[in-house]
Amino acid sequence: MPDVSAVDTIDTVACVGAGVIGGGWVAHFLARGYRVRAWDPAPDAAAKLTRLVDAAWPALTSLGLADGASRDHLTVTATLAEAVEGAGFVQESAPEDLALKQKLLADIDAVTPAGVVVASSTSGYGMTEMQVAAKTPERLVVGHPFNPPYLIPLVEVVGGKLTSPQAVEWAGAFYRHVGKTVITMADEVPGFIANRLQEALWREALHMVANGEATVEQIDTAITDGPGLRWPVQGPMLTFHLAGGEGGMAHMLDHFGPSLKSPWTRLDAPELTKKLRDAVVEGCEEEAGERTIADLVAERDRAIIAIQEAVGSARRG
Amino acid sequence: MPDVSAVDTIDTVACVGAGVIGGGWVAHFLARGYRVRAWDPAPDAAAKLTRLVDAAWPALTSLGLADGASRDHLTVTATLAEAVEGAGFVQESAPEDLALKQKLLADIDAVTPAGVVVASSTSGYGMTEMQVAAKTPERLVVGHPFNPPYLIPLVEVVGGKLTSPQAVEWAGAFYRHVGKTVITMADEVPGFIANRLQEALWREALHMVANGEATVEQIDTAITDGPGLRWPVQGPMLTFHLAGGEGGMAHMLDHFGPSLKSPWTRLDAPELTKKLRDAVVEGCEEEAGERTIADLVAERDRAIIAIQEAVGSARRG
Numbered sequence: 001m002p003d004v005s006a007v008d009t010i011d012t013v014a015c016v017g018a019g020v021i022g023g024g025w026v027a028h029f030l031a032r033g034y035r036v037r038a039w040d041p042a043p044d045a046a047a048k049l050t051r052l053v054d055a056a057w058p059a060l061t062s063l064g065l066a067d068g069a070s071r072d073h074l075t076v077t078a079t080l081a082e083a084v085e086g087a088g089f090v091q092e093s094a095p096e097d098l099a100l101k102q103k104l105l106a107d108i109d110a111v112t113p114a115g116v117v118v119a120s121s122t123s124g125y126g127m128t129e130m131q132v133a134a135k136t137p138e139r140l141v142v143g144h145p146f147n148p149p150y151l152i153p154l155v156e157v158v159g160g161k162l163t164s165p166q167a168v169e170w171a172g173a174f175y176r177h178v179g180k181t182v183i184t185m186a187d188e189v190p191g192f193i194a195n196r197l198q199e200a201l202w203r204e205a206l207h208m209v210a211n212g213e214a215t216v217e218q219i220d221t222a223i224t225d226g227p228g229l230r231w232p233v234q235g236p237m238l239t240f241h242l243a244g245g246e247g248g249m250a251h252m253l254d255h256f257g258p259s260l261k262s263p264w265t266r267l268d269a270p271e272l273t274k275k276l277r278d279a280v281v282e283g284c285e286e287e288a289g290e291r292t293i294a295d296l297v298a299e300r301d302r303a304i305i306a307i308q309e310a311v312g313s314a315r316r317g
Numbered sequence: 318m319p320d321v322s323a324v325d326t327i328d329t330v331a332c333v334g335a336g337v338i339g340g341g342w343v344a345h346f347l348a349r350g351y352r353v354r355a356w357d358p359a360p361d362a363a364a365k366l367t368r369l370v371d372a373a374w375p376a377l378t379s380l381g382l383a384d385g386a387s388r389d390h391l392t393v394t395a396t397l398a399e400a401v402e403g404a405g406f407v408q409e410s411a412p413e414d415l416a417l418k419q420k421l422l423a424d425i426d427a428v429t430p431a432g433v434v435v436a437s438s439t440s441g442y443g444m445t446e447m448q449v450a451a452k453t454p455e456r457l458v459v460g461h462p463f464n465p466p467y468l469i470p471l472v473e474v475v476g477g478k479l480t481s482p483q484a485v486e487w488a489g490a491f492y493r494h495v496g497k498t499v500i501t502m503a504d505e506v507p508g509f510i511a512n513r514l515q516e517a518l519w520r521e522a523l524h525m526v527a528n529g530e531a532t533v534e535q536i537d538t539a540i541t542d543g544p545g546l547r548w549p550v551q552g553p554m555l556t557f558h559l560a561g562g563e564g565g566m567a568h569m570l571d572h573f574g575p576s577l578k579s580p581w582t583r584l585d586a587p588e589l590t591k592k593l594r595d596a597v598v599e600g601c602e603e604e605a606g607e608r609t610i611a612d613l614v615a616e617r618d619r620a621i622i623a624i625q626e627a628v629g630s631a632r633r634g
Contacts, residue, residue, distance in 0.1 A: 020562040055611060059618035096576065124579050146543045147560050148614075151621045154543035181542040189530045191581030194539035198553070200521035200582035201514045205553050208513065209596055210587040213506045216600020220552025222511035225498040226463045226471035228548030233628050235537025235545065236515070236522050243464050245337040259413065262441050264508030265517040267584035270527040279526055283533020294372060297465075301376035303631035304468045310623030311550050314616050 001139065001166035002088075002115050007174040010088030011035060016080065016108060018045040021121050022093035023052025024149035026074060029091075031056075031150060032178050033066030035073045039083035046076040056150045063151075081111040089174055091143065093121040101125060105140055106133035117167050117174070119143030119157075123195055126188040127160030137162035141171045144192055145180075153181035156192040197236070204265050224311075233303035234296070241284040241293070242300065248293055249284040253277050318456065318483035319405075319432050324491040327405030328352060333397065333425060335362040338438050339410035340369025341466035343391060346408075348373075348467060349495050350383030352390045356400035363393040373467045380468075398428040406491055408460065410438040418442060422457055423450035434484050434491070436460030436474075440512055443505040444477030454479035458488045461509055462497075470498035473509040514553070521582050541628075550620035551613070558601040558610070559617065565610055566601040570594050 013029045015022055018040035026049055029036045038049055053071055077083040084090055090112055094104050101122060108118055119141050120130060131137035141159050146152035155175045159168040172182045183193060191199055208214040214222070230239050237249070244252030253272065260269035270276060288296060330346045332339055335357035343366055346353045355366055370388055394400040401407055407429055411421050418439060425435055436458050437447060448454035458476050463469035472492045476485040489499045500510060508516055525531040531539070547556050554566070561569030570589065577586035587593060605613060 020560060055614055056618070058615070059622055062619075063622055096573065123573075124576055124581055146547075147556075148618065148621075151618060151625075152543060152546055154539060156539075181538060183535050183538060185531075187530070189525075190579060193525065193531045193535055194543040196521050196525065196582050197518045197536065197539060198544045200517040200584045202553050202557070203577070203582060203584045203586045204513050204517035206577075206589075206593065206597070207587045208506075208510065209600070210590075210593045213504070214502075214510045216554045216597060217604045218500050218510055219514065220554045220604060221498060221500060222471065222473070222514060223548050223552035224550065226469060226511040227515045228545070228552065229469055230463075231540050231545030231548055232624050233541065233631060235540035236519050237533045237537045239464075240519070243337060256413065256440075259441055260520070260523075262507060264441055265513045265520060265584070267517045267520045267582070269520045270524045272523075273527075276523065276527045280523070280533060283526070287534045287537060297372055298375070299631055299634070301373070301465065301468060302379075302634075303628050304465075305376055305380055306627030306631055307549050307624050308468075310627045311620050314550060314620035314623055317616070317619075 001164055001170055002117065004170050004173045007170070007177045010174065012037060012087045014038070014084045014087035014090040015093065016040070016083060016090065016104065017093035018042060018049045019093060019095065020052065020147060021145065021149060023049050024056065024147060025091050025093060025121070025145065027053045027056035027060060028150035029178070030071060030073055031060035031063070031065050031069050033069040035075070037075045037077055037083045037085065037087055039077045039080050049074065049076060056148065060150055080107055084108065084112045084116070087112070088116060090116060090118040091121060092118065096123060096125070098125055098129065101130045102133045105130055106135070109134040109136055109140065115139070117141060117170050119171055121145055124191050126190065127158065127163055128188060131160045131162055138164040139167045141167050142192070143171055143175060144195070146194065153179070154183065154194060155180045156183050156185060156194065158185040158188055158192065160188065200267055204267070207266055229304050229307055230300065232307060233300055237280065237284055238287060238296065241288065242296055246293060248281070250281045253280060318481055319434065319487055321487050321490045324487070324494045327491065329354065329404045331355070331401045331404035331407040332410065333357070333400060333407065333421065334410035334438070335359060335366045336410060336412065337369070337464060338462060338466060340366050341373065341464065342408050342410060342438070342462065344370045344373035344377060345467035346495070347388060347390055348377035348382050348386050350386040352392070354392045354394055354400045354402065354404055356394045356397050366391065366393060373465065377467055397424055401425065401429045401433070404429070405433060407433060407435040408438060409435065413440060413442070415442055415446060418447045419450045422447055423452070426451040426453055426457065432456070434458060434487050436488055438462055441508050443507065444475065444480055445505060448477045448479055455481040456484045458484050459509070460488055460492060461512070463511065470496070471500065471511060472497045473500050473502060473511065475502040475505055475509065477505065517584055521584070524583055546621050546624055547617065549624060550617055554597065554601055555604060555613065558605065559613055563610060565598070567598045570597060
């Protein structure tokens with residue numbers, strides 16, 4: 001495996017797949033000053049990638065491009081082997097199809113020089129099930145981004161049973177180096193973390209539409225004008241830490257604990273054991289660090305106001 | 318019931334309950350220029366309310382207070398009957414305890430002049446089960462806010478079986494008049510809309526902590542640095558409309574539909590029938606209106622960048 005301390009020596013990245021996610025990665029790496037070599041079997045891949053990068057570029061320009069960053073540093077290649085030539089990292093973003101991913105990762109592995117880490121953007125497959133056909137599966141990791149990958153910082157990194165811990169560590173270090181927020185998971189969990197949370201919400205939303213309990217627009221408004229305004233500043237845990245008032249998460253769980261039995265979603269809750277309660281309370285206190293509840297309230301309030309201004313102004317154009 | 322066209326004649330509001338939500342409502346109505354009369358049986362209610370309003374006031378001041386708005390327009394009364402004197406609207410925000418709510422709403426109803434609408438902040442009870450002891454249940458509605466009620470616009474409004482449709486309509490008009498985003502639900506659904514969505518996510522998060530699959534801080538980071546950055550600008554539906562690329566929600570459902578069978582959350586998905594698929598696709602198209610996918614992408618990108626700046630600056634203080 002390559003040396004973690006050398007993540008800053010990479011100057012070329014290969015992106016496989018020209019869909020929304022693949023194109024988003026291309027835009028991200030270009031904006032960070034990398035040379036990007038991209039390949040996709042579709043005949044119109046180059047045109048599609050150009051459109052995707054063009055759509056992303058105004059946002060990336062306003063964020064500030066890295067020195068020397070240029071859309072001209074994209075090379076769309078005719079073959080997979082050409083794409084990985086000279087690349088210090090490979091990001092695969094093919095459609096979600098297990099057999100396709102297994103074969104593609106084996107193909108990438110076969111043509112990519114030893115010691116180069118290959119990450120898959122898969123939104124739900126585990127690397128253990130995807131790496132089965134590869135000859136050097138130890139350098140294959142999941143690097144799961146969020147749409148659009150050129151703006152949303154989160155990347156979830158996790159290896160499969162045959163992945164070397166060094167590859168996971170290297171991928172995490174490289175993604176951080178290119179400006180990402182990395183969550184490294186110790187174990188494979190289907191859907192990783194953020195997608196599991198998002199998927200629970202999404203499925204509940206689909207049930208509500210299917211049952212005529214809410215319209216598509218009511219669901220979106222319920223989030224954009226409701227809890228969605230809190231989530232960029234404080235996740236679900238700190239949000240409820242503040243819902244507990246001066247008593248924090250401990251008061252919240254002791255007061256609202258019984259509502260976990262309520263049919264407020266189709267998802268059954270876990271038993272709120274003392275162990276779980278304490279883990280959540282201590283986790284909130286740890287995350288809050290030196291910030292008191294009053295500090296967190298002030299921070300949240302400033303952020304929500306600024307978020308509303310930001311969204312209003314973005315909508316006006 | 319009072320006349321919907323006269324919502325702007327109200328100058329005094331009664332708030333019952335001095336917790337985080339009750340105090341947040343007090344702050345909201347004060348900032349909008351109302352005289353607020355508040356009551357809570359706790360002996361330290363006045364001190365608690367003062368602290369809550371003081372914590373909210375900087376945010377409300379920076380947002381801009383209504384003409385004549387003042388913290389001095391709060392009167393904490395010794396009895397419930399005094400609180401509702403002269404009030405044109407009553408907001409109840411007592412602890413979530415069904416028996417307590419039933420009795421309190423009956424008590425409020427008994428002392429509040431006829432024709433004044435009374436709303437409950439309950440986060441999950443239906444008005445049908447809460448209004449059983451009231452003599453004039455037709456003016457009782459749910460008006461469910463989100464914490465903090467002085468900043469998050471959403472209020473979910475729904476009546477019980479004995480509630481008059483005019484009371485529901487009046488409450489929606491009044492909340493809109495005081496600056497809220499209102500979702501009026503035709504039927505009672507446990508947890509309403511936003512809480513069902515939020516609760517599904519929350520339960521999945523608790524399962525992950527209980528199973529050691531994620532830490533409290535990883536869950537918060539997964540949201541704040543991931544999908545949470547999209548949700549203030551586009552809810553779950555429009556978010557996935559854009560995940561489908563140029564094909565929109567139709568492509569998204571046709572491509573990712575099978576992943577509804579994946580164990581990505583403990584919540585089972587509904588059957589993705591053609592009817593449900595079409596309802597979601599058409600709902601997205603309706604919500605998008607004249608905005609093309611490219612317009613929505615540009616709007617989202619501008620908003621995400623501004624949201625990140627807003628959150629970063631709020632965290633720095």
